[in-house]
Amino acid sequence: IAGITQAPTSQILAAGRRMTLRCTQDMRHNAMYWYRQDLGLGLRLIHYSNTAGTTGKGEVPDGYSVSRANTDDFPLTLASAVPSQTSVYFCASSDSGLAGADTQYFGPGTRLTVL
Amino acid sequence: GQNIDQPTEMTATEGAIVQINCTYQTSGFNGLFWYQQHAGEAPTFLSYNVLDGLEEKGRFSSFLSRSKGYSYLLLKELQMKDSASYLCAVRDSNYQLIWGAGTKLIIKP
Numbered sequence: 001i002a003g004i005t006q007a008p009t010s011q012i013l014a015a016g017r018r019m020t021l022r023c024t025q026d027m028r029h030n031a032m033y034w035y036r037q038d039l040g041l042g043l044r045l046i047h048y049s050n051t052a053g054t055t056g057k058g059e060v061p062d063g064y065s066v067s068r069a070n071t072d073d074f075p076l077t078l079a080s081a082v083p084s085q086t087s088v089y090f091c092a093s094s095d096s097g098l099a100g101a102d103t104q105y106f107g108p109g110t111r112l113t114v115l
Numbered sequence: 116g117q118n119i120d121q122p123t124e125m126t127a128t129e130g131a132i133v134q135i136n137c138t139y140q141t142s143g144f145n146g147l148f149w150y151q152q153h154a155g156e157a158p159t160f161l162s163y164n165v166l167d168g169l170e171e172k173g174r175f176s177s178f179l180s181r182s183k184g185y186s187y188l189l190l191k192e193l194q195m196k197d198s199a200s201y202l203c204a205v206r207d208s209n210y211q212l213i214w215g216a217g218t219k220l221i222i223k224p
């Protein structure tokens with residue numbers, strides 16, 4: 001069982017380019033999340049999905065879009081990358097996203113540098 | 116606004132005990148989580164508190180006081196592998212996690 005996989009592991013991207021970060025989970029979790037982690041700041045939620053077919057905006061959604069066509073995949077797209085999007089991006093999933101000790105499990109992360 | 120505060124860095128000695136504090140101000144409360152994150156790796160779940168009191172899990176314990184907006188993570192019998200960042204997160208009224216910036220714990224021999 002792989003859990004959550006993310007691709008690529010790292011990427012250097014020119015400003016203005018389009019980029020999709022991939023996330024796949026095999027735990028059949030309903031909820032999935034995208035976070036960015038920057039030095040000195042807590043994890044910040046970009047977008048989330050409580051179930052396949054639905055998505056929602058988190059704390060810092062501008063410049064990012066997501067889709068949830070099925071349970072397993074939750075890609076994050078940067079339409080036109082800017083240097084302030086340089087960060088480590090983590091995908092996470094949880095069983096329900098709504099209540100209880102709904103533990104989030106994280107992927108290994110993608111380190112993105114926008115020049 | 117919503118705010119989670121924890122110390123930026125702490126140092127402790129191998130074999131000792133360390134307490135990492137977390138205070139929070141959030142719109143609603145639906146549980147508090149502690150995660151461990153080794154450098155360059157993903158966060159991993161340590162503990163969950165939703166009621167006041169102490170939850171013990173091996174060498175790690177977590178305490179919650181909802182009236183004070185306060186939690187701590189207690190690590191006993193410290194080992195070198197415990198060197199990591201410890202993240203406090205609160206689930207708010209929208210069932211979203213609000214994260215602290217993390218406490219970097221350095222263990223010295």
